[in-house]
Amino acid sequence: MSETTYPLGETVTIERKGLRDRVYDLVLDMLVGQAVAPGTRLSIDAIARDLKVSPTPVREALVQLERTGLVTREPLKGYRVAPQITDSQLESLFDTRIVLEGGAAELAARHSDSLVPRLEAALEQHRAVTEKVRAAAAAGTLSVALLREYFTVDWTFHHLIFEGTNNPFLIDMSEVISTRVHRMRQTVLSGVTDAEDAVVEHTRIIDAFRSGQPEEAAAAMRDHIEKVRFRSRSDAHSH
Amino acid sequence: MSETTYPLGETVTIERKGLRDRVYDLVLDMLVGQAVAPGTRLSIDAIARDLKVSPTPVREALVQLERTGLVTREPLKGYRVAPQITDSQLESLFDTRIVLEGGAAELAARHSDSLVPRLEAALEQHRAVTEKVRAAAAAGTLSVALLREYFTVDWTFHHLIFEGTNNPFLIDMSEVISTRVHRMRQTVLSGVTDAEDAVVEHTRIIDAFRSGQPEEAAAAMRDHIEKVRFRSRSDAHSH
DNA sequence: TCGAACACAATCCTATAGGAAATACGACCC
DNA sequence: GGGTCGTATTTCCTATAGGATTGTGTTCGA
Numbered sequence: 001m002s003e004t005t006y007p008l009g010e011t012v013t014i015e016r017k018g019l020r021d022r023v024y025d026l027v028l029d030m031l032v033g034q035a036v037a038p039g040t041r042l043s044i045d046a047i048a049r050d051l052k053v054s055p056t057p058v059r060e061a062l063v064q065l066e067r068t069g070l071v072t073r074e075p076l077k078g079y080r081v082a083p084q085i086t087d088s089q090l091e092s093l094f095d096t097r098i099v100l101e102g103g104a105a106e107l108a109a110r111h112s113d114s115l116v117p118r119l120e121a122a123l124e125q126h127r128a129v130t131e132k133v134r135a136a137a138a139a140g141t142l143s144v145a146l147l148r149e150y151f152t153v154d155w156t157f158h159h160l161i162f163e164g165t166n167n168p169f170l171i172d173m174s175e176v177i178s179t180r181v182h183r184m185r186q187t188v189l190s191g192v193t194d195a196e197d198a199v200v201e202h203t204r205i206i207d208a209f210r211s212g213q214p215e216e217a218a219a220a221m222r223d224h225i226e227k228v229r230f231r232s233r234s235d236a237h238s239h
Numbered sequence: 240m241s242e243t244t245y246p247l248g249e250t251v252t253i254e255r256k257g258l259r260d261r262v263y264d265l266v267l268d269m270l271v272g273q274a275v276a277p278g279t280r281l282s283i284d285a286i287a288r289d290l291k292v293s294p295t296p297v298r299e300a301l302v303q304l305e306r307t308g309l310v311t312r313e314p315l316k317g318y319r320v321a322p323q324i325t326d327s328q329l330e331s332l333f334d335t336r337i338v339l340e341g342g343a344a345e346l347a348a349r350h351s352d353s354l355v356p357r358l359e360a361a362l363e364q365h366r367a368v369t370e371k372v373r374a375a376a377a378a379g380t381l382s383v384a385l386l387r388e389y390f391t392v393d394w395t396f397h398h399l400i401f402e403g404t405n406n407p408f409l410i411d412m413s414e415v416i417s418t419r420v421h422r423m424r425q426t427v428l429s430g431v432t433d434a435e436d437a438v439v440e441h442t443r444i445i446d447a448f449r450s451g452q453p454e455e456a457a458a459a460m461r462d463h464i465e466k467v468r469f470r471s472r473s474d475a476h477s478h
Numbered sequence: 479t480c481g482a483a484c485a486c487a488a489t490c491c492t493a494t495a496g497g498a499a500a501t502a503c504g505a506c507c508c
Numbered sequence: 509g510g511g512t513c514g515t516a517t518t519t520c521c522t523a524t525a526g527g528a529t530t531g532t533g534t535t536c537g538a
Contacts, residue, residue, distance in 0.1 A: 019522075020302075021314070024507060045489065054523045055490090056295065063259075063299050067306045069411075075260070076529065089407065095346055096408040103338030168328065169335040169419075172308075175411055180408075258492075285520065293493045294520090315499060317520060 020051055024061040026051065031070050031081065032182050033148075042071060042079040068179050086182055093180060094229040098222050100173060101158060105205070108164030109214035115164040119206050122157045126202065130195040131155050137192075144197040150192055151185055157202055161221070194231045201227060258292055263300040270320065272387075281318040307418050324423055327401050332419060333468040337461050338395060339412060344444070344460040347403035348453035354403040358445050361396045365441065366393050369434040376431075383410065389431055390424055396441055400460070403442050410430060433470045440466060 027047065030036065042062065065071045073079050085093070086235045103236050108115055127151050134144045155178060162174040201224040208220040265281065269275065281301065287294045301318050304310045312318050324332070347354055368389050375381045395416060401413040438465040447459040 041489095043489065044491095054521095056298070056522065059295070059299060060302050063302045064306065067303065076490065078530090092406040092408055093405055095404075096412075098343030099338065099346070099409070103342065107338070150500095161371055165334075167331040167334055169331055169415075170338070173335075173415075176412075177408075280519095282519065283521095293491095295492065298521095315520065317500095 019057040020060045020064075023051060023053065023057050024064055027065060028070075028179075031065075032179065032186060033102055035186055036081050038081050038083045038097045040081045042081065044078070044093075054128065068176060069169075070179060070183060082183075085180075090184065090232070093177075093184070094225060094232075097177060097181075098225050100170065100177065101161065101225060102218045102222040104162050104165050104167075104170050104174070105168070105209075106214040106218040107167060108161050109209060109217045111166070112209045112212055112217075115160070116206060116209050117165075118160050119157065119202075119209065121161055122153065123199070123202050123206065126157060127199055130199055133192055133195055133222055147192065150195065151182060154198060155181070193235060194228070197227065197231065198224075242314050258296040259299045259303075261289060262286075262292065262296050263303055265428055266304060267309075267418075270304075271418065271425060274425055275320050277320050277322045279320045281320065283317070298458050299462065307415060309418060309422060321422075324419075329423065329471070330468075332416075332423070333464060333471075336416060336420075336464050339409065339416060340400065340464060341457045341461040343404050343406075343409050343413070345453040345457040346406060346409070347400050348448060348451070348456045348467055349361070350403055350405070350452055351448045351456075353385065355445060355448050356446065357403075358396065358441075361392065361399055362438070362441050365392045365396060369438055372431055372434055379471075386431065389434065390421060393437060394420070432474065433467070436466065437463075 024178060027042075031105045044055050044058050044062065048058045051058070062071060062073070066073050066079070070082050071079050072082050129146075133142065133146060133150055136146055159178065162171050166169070201220075205217065207225060210215040211217075266281075283294050283297050283301065287297045290297070301310060301312070305318070306314050310318050311321050318476050368385075374387060375385055384459065386396050398413060398417065401410050404410070440459075444456065444459045444463060447455040450456075
């Protein structure tokens with residue numbers, strides 16, 4: 001009986017994260033949630049006043065944000081919301097995604113057995129939300145909240161593959177990609193035009209995983225991202 | 240004459256980086272330079288006293304270090320030097336390198352013409368330092384400084400390929416990999432045993448770039464890293 | 479009317495002080 | 509002797525204040 005008599009069950013979510021992480025979450029939500037104009041100054045003191053905290057944790061949160069690329073910093077001049085992504089950077093982002101996610105798919109194929117069911121569940125949600133989006137679009141009641149929900153379930157599929165690699169480095173890099181992709185969609189796109197295409201391509205990816213051949217999974221993933229890139233180009237030009 | 244009478248020439252290296260970046264550089268040098276035992280506490284106040292600065296910039300530098308994975312943080316408990324890399328993590332690190340550097344080679348092959356000369360110059364330095372290492376090892380005067388020089392020229396070759404992609408995201412991720420690889424070599428290895436092999440394999444990579452076929456460059460790079468992984472395993476077991 | 483210089487305000491950056499938590503150490507009891 | 513409790517020190521965390529710098533708006537002069 002080495003068990004101590006713990007009153008467990010109440011303090012389940014201890015969540016001792018300190019002020020820094022809470023400020024980080026709040027600012028991050030503000031950046032990816034609402035559409036903030038690029039170049040907007042992020043005053044340390046102003047944020048501290050708004051959040052009723054001292055400038056120190058705000059300062060730390062901004063350092064962390066800077067590493068994600070969402071904010072830029074000039075010493076002695078302050079922080080700003082990162083400028084709009086350029087066409088050149090967008091191409092680089094897609095190149096990086098193809099390298100990273102293609103490789104991740106190849107590695108995750110080692111554990112296809114446990115991965116495929118989770119991907120199927122995610123795809124099912126993806127389908128459901130797609131249907132909601134289509135209905136809302138037809139009714140003219142497409143809300144921002146629904147769009148965010150769609151982006152989330154879409155990315156969940158991709159994130160599951162990263163997690164399927166069990167590779168902490170790749171998972172960490174996927175976070176960086178994730179924030180950039182989210183912000184890109186927020187500022188560039190205004191709606192969802194390729195939901196059906198994405199569902200079909202995700203289905204193909206699952207099929208490739210079922211085959212058990214890593215190269216096929218990687219090829220399906222690269223093909224998917226390449227097509228997303230192409231559709232993204234069309235959207236940008238039509239805008 | 241719109242020129243103001245500037246006393247130019249003396250403040251050439253303005254280098255307005257703020258205290259934060261200078262502290263960051265110093266701590267980083269300490270971590271990758273000297274061998275610091277994993278788990279060592281990094282007291283904010285102590286570092287601030289040593290560097291004669293206030294805790295605030297130290298705190299920001301540590302947040303930045305945390306993102307690189309060299310230090311870990313527990314809220315309300317402080318920062319520590321990241322624990323020794325495990326065998327499992329080492330395998331993940333090599334997997335990530337294969338994905339990242341293989342993809343980078345494929346992308347960099349688009350600009351082979353300008354890249355190959357730079358790679359050749361780096362390889363020449365690599366050869367020269369290898370010769371110095373061999374001579375020093377034979378004479379029994381292998382210094383830590385020389386080892387660091389070897390690691391640097393070796394990594395320069397890999398870093399050039401990342402830069403050759405002109406992809407800011409990949410270049411950024413290469414920095415993360417770089418710090419981990421450097422620290423790994425610092426703590427795991429005690430010497431250089433595969434210098435000649437590395438030179439040969441780097442030569443093959445350049446040849447692949449000369450062929451102009453991206454797939455060959457990627458394959459040569461993956462092959463090289465796979466062999467480094469294998470030799471690293473042997474070293475670890477013999478230790 | 480345009481340009482430059484000045485002054486004001488806002489902001490960042492750094493330093494110092496105090497409260498809260500965690501670690502380390504010693505004493506005490508079983 | 510081992511384990512537990514209590515105290516003291518160290519450390520982290522937050523808040524506040526002051527110096528330095530940047531940006532802005534205004535005024536003056538050509």
